[in-house]
Amino acid sequence: MQRLKSLTQHTGFAVAVVVLALLIVWYMAALWMNGQQLIMTLERTQQPWTYLEIVRNAYGIARPPLPVPHQIAVELYNSIVNQPITSRRSLLYHTIITLNSTLLGFAMGSILGILIAVGIVHNRTLNASLMPWVIASQTVPILAIAPIIVVVLGSINITGILPKAMISMYLSFFPVTIGMVKGLRSADKLHMELMMTYNASAQQMFWKLRWFSAQPYLFASLKIAISAALVGAIVAELPTGAQGGLGARLLSGSYYGQTIQIWAALIMSALLGWFLITLVGLAERWILKRRGAVL
Amino acid sequence: MNTRILTLAALVCVCLQSVLVFQLPIGFYQQRFWLLLLALAVMACVYLMQRLANITSSRSAGAKFSQLLVPALFGFMVLMLWEAIVRGFNVPLVLMPAPSRIMSTLLNNLPTLWADFQQTYLKAVIAGYLMGCGLGFVTAKWVVRSPFLQKGLLPLGNFMASIPIIGIAPIMVMWFGFDWQSKAAVVVIMTFFPMLINTLAGLKSVDPLHADLMHTYAAGKSQIFFKSQLPQAMPFIFNALKLNSTLALIGAIVAEFFGTPIVGMGFRISAEVGRMNMDMVWATIFVAALAGSLSYGALALLERWVTFWHPSIRDKRS
Numbered sequence: 001m002q003r004l005k006s007l008t009q010h011t012g013f014a015v016a017v018v019v020l021a022l023l024i025v026w027y028m029a030a031l032w033m034n035g036q037q038l039i040m041t042l043e044r045t046q047q048p049w050t051y052l053e054i055v056r057n058a059y060g061i062a063r064p065p066l067p068v069p070h071q072i073a074v075e076l077y078n079s080i081v082n083q084p085i086t087s088r089r090s091l092l093y094h095t096i097i098t099l100n101s102t103l104l105g106f107a108m109g110s111i112l113g114i115l116i117a118v119g120i121v122h123n124r125t126l127n128a129s130l131m132p133w134v135i136a137s138q139t140v141p142i143l144a145i146a147p148i149i150v151v152v153l154g155s156i157n158i159t160g161i162l163p164k165a166m167i168s169m170y171l172s173f174f175p176v177t178i179g180m181v182k183g184l185r186s187a188d189k190l191h192m193e194l195m196m197t198y199n200a201s202a203q204q205m206f207w208k209l210r211w212f213s214a215q216p217y218l219f220a221s222l223k224i225a226i227s228a229a230l231v232g233a234i235v236a237e238l239p240t241g242a243q244g245g246l247g248a249r250l251l252s253g254s255y256y257g258q259t260i261q262i263w264a265a266l267i268m269s270a271l272l273g274w275f276l277i278t279l280v281g282l283a284e285r286w287i288l289k290r291r292g293a294v295l
Numbered sequence: 296m297n298t299r300i301l302t303l304a305a306l307v308c309v310c311l312q313s314v315l316v317f318q319l320p321i322g323f324y325q326q327r328f329w330l331l332l333l334a335l336a337v338m339a340c341v342y343l344m345q346r347l348a349n350i351t352s353s354r355s356a357g358a359k360f361s362q363l364l365v366p367a368l369f370g371f372m373v374l375m376l377w378e379a380i381v382r383g384f385n386v387p388l389v390l391m392p393a394p395s396r397i398m399s400t401l402l403n404n405l406p407t408l409w410a411d412f413q414q415t416y417l418k419a420v421i422a423g424y425l426m427g428c429g430l431g432f433v434t435a436k437w438v439v440r441s442p443f444l445q446k447g448l449l450p451l452g453n454f455m456a457s458i459p460i461i462g463i464a465p466i467m468v469m470w471f472g473f474d475w476q477s478k479a480a481v482v483v484i485m486t487f488f489p490m491l492i493n494t495l496a497g498l499k500s501v502d503p504l505h506a507d508l509m510h511t512y513a514a515g516k517s518q519i520f521f522k523s524q525l526p527q528a529m530p531f532i533f534n535a536l537k538l539n540s541t542l543a544l545i546g547a548i549v550a551e552f553f554g555t556p557i558v559g560m561g562f563r564i565s566a567e568v569g570r571m572n573m574d575m576v577w578a579t580i581f582v583a584a585l586a587g588s589l590s591y592g593a594l595a596l597l598e599r600w601v602t603f604w605h606p607s608i609r610d611k612r613s
Contacts, residue, residue, distance in 0.1 A: 130366075139587045
């Protein structure tokens with residue numbers, strides 16, 4: 001009894017219960033939505049039908065309104081394991097395309113964000129003139145300019161992964177800038193004053209003090225930035241008639257009504273986002289641990 | 296005295312540049328001489344910003360005024376550079392239209408843009424935003440009572456926050472049709488999780504002392520909620536509301552890339568990009584940017600009014 005009680009208070013148990021509830025709701029909803037479609041097609045052709053038949057067939061339609069998890073799992077398995085990785089039918093092929101532009105955009109955005117933050121912290125004019133625009137840039141629906149950037153860069157012969165990476169960069173620089181400005185300013189005042197009495201230059205102050213005080217803030221921002229970069233890469237693949245990538249997979253799936261393909265791409269992008277954030281989290285643990293932080 | 300002359304010279308330089316940009320024939324940077332004036336004008340702008348920034352930090356009466364003026368001047372400088380480069384080098388329209396061209400396109404196509412705005416913003420965004428935020432709030436209010444549900448839902452909410460939810464758009468278009476209802480559905484899903492997570496954090500942040508005080512007053516359940524819990528959660532809730540105002544617009548516009556009636560901002564952007572009418576695309580984006588900034592600003596004002604007691608707002612006033 002005691003053991004059962006401690007089990008129910010475990011977080012994993014709570015998550016499992018919620019996930020199970022979601023799965024049950026999912027299968028019920030699929031039965032309802034797919035069943036209705038089945039009934040409609042059967043009645044149009046004036047075939048007789050029973051409820052038992054509907055229930056038996058609802059989970060096996062080729063293009064269901066709502067695919068169920070096991071259908072998606074089969075599609076994922078087929079398009080990952082049964083296809084060579086260089087084939088355009090392989091989901092991994094598209095995932096790698098998206099991953100490339102996400103990582104490139106993330107790297108560019110992080111570097112840009114850090115540079116802007118350093119400028120803002122060290123220069124009063126930049127702080128007064130640039131900071132309001134950095135914040136305003138996020139109230140603008142940035143993703144809307146994704147097609148423009150791709151077209152503009154395409155017309156001066158920059159194609160491939162760079163235009164997509166530019167959009168990821170635009171989305172990911174903001175959290176880094178905001179976090180870094182906060183972090184660089186969060187250096188301990190006593191330490192700053194000590195450095196002042198040592199007659200340290202601004203450069204020394206940066207490399208020996210501010211850079212380290214900013215690291216926890218930097219990693220918190222990088223986690224937001226990398227998921228923003230992934231969204232940017234996927235959306236950039238939508239309107240351009242892109243050759244590949246998870247976004248292109250979503251779009252072609254929606255053109256041809258391949259719902260299972262859409263859901264598989266969706267699950268894949270969710271896994272990718274989760275994987276990238278976990279990666280940043282691991283790097284954070286490693287670096288902060290080397291500094292002797294207690295985690 | 297010296298600085299005064301310099302300031303005057305800088306102002307003259309900037310004015311001269313902004314007038315000449317419109318007077319000279321297109322492609323005037325073939326004479327390299329004019330590039331010198333452009334460089335001078337940019338330097339003049341930087342100089343003016345520096346002087347104004349010094350006023351900002353000097354805590355004088357003009358500080359507040361110059362706090363607004365410095366970013367405005369920066370924006371003006373960017374526009375000036377943009378206009379000069381497009382006109383001076385005769386940049387093709389496909390690549391980059393000049394700001395003046397975008398403005399005139401905007402004014403000439405007001406009825407079209409207004410119809411798009413109505414379809415995307417007034418219908419899809421507002422309906423989806425209200426439903427998504429309302430649903431997130433109600434769920435949080437319901438979940439906060441049960442530690443079990445919190446443990447189960449929070450990791451899921453964080454997982455959902457890390458994935459590109461925008462990918463749900465094609466599915467919603469398939470389920471709810473091409474009209475604004477499918478876009479509203481995308482907006483509901485995008486705004487739900489930030490609202491849920493933030494409201495939950497806010498409702499849990501209640502100061503135990505306040506709760507004790509309410510208890511000694513023998514306050515009822517609804518009194519505790521409206522007088523103690525809700526006000527303390529408000530800063531968190533407004534964070535989510537502000538974040539969601541941008542997310543909602545992005546969601547609706549991107550969802551329109553997947554299928555729409557022949558009206559709407561996302562439709563306009565994708566259609567005009569196909570026809571290489573870049574001035575119209577930029578005009579639509581200007582409308583979207585304006586709508587996004589105005590709704591964000593309105594929410595920020597509302598936040599100041601509702602959470603006037605919060606330290607971050609009291610600090611700014613004093």
